[in-house]
Amino acid sequence: MTDHSPTTTQIDAQHLTGVELAPDGSSFALHGVDQDGAGWSLDLPSASLQQLILTLPNLAVKAMRAQHNDDTLRIVYPACSTTVELASDARTFILTLWAEGGFHVSFGLSAEQCETVGDSPRVAESMMHRVARPS
Structure with missing residues (x-):
């Protein structure tokens, strides 16, 4: 063979x-x-x-x-700017995140996902207050 x-x-x-x-x-x-x-x-x-x-x-x-040897690590790039555009289907929002050096990535989001992203700072602050409170 x-x-x-x-x-x-x-x-x-x-x-x-x-x-x-x-x-x-x-x-x-x-x-x-x-x-x-x-x-x-x-x-x-x-x-x-x-x-x-x-x-x-x-x-x-x-x-x-x-x-x-740490499964919690992530690669994080500071965002220099963001843009949000409406896609041609008039239902999808295109979120583009820009980092230094011209690196960028775009995501297609629904209106509900956009609301979640927009609410994230409030949710994060609430989580920090819960963690910081003494029991």
Whole structure:
């Protein structure tokens, strides 16, 4: 029987040196240096960006929690600004949070979710008062 499994090439990367987007947006490349100082490049189709965007934040949190042996840790970015827009369906609100350096993320929220977000500071303050009270 012939083995038809794909050959795996392992790169022991030391660090990333850059990211490059194809002029037509169809692909991107990650560039880096391996342990021996040799350069490497990984070319991927742009369709895989969404998969990476959804996978990497969870992976980063898992790595941090494992490194510090603390399951309560989170990666937190201070929000520099926020915007709320009404989507074209006229029912969904788009909440965009901006951090320094241009990083931003957008979420589609219902009106009920917007109310929950808007009420969060009051709820948090109430929780703090309950925790701070002596028994």
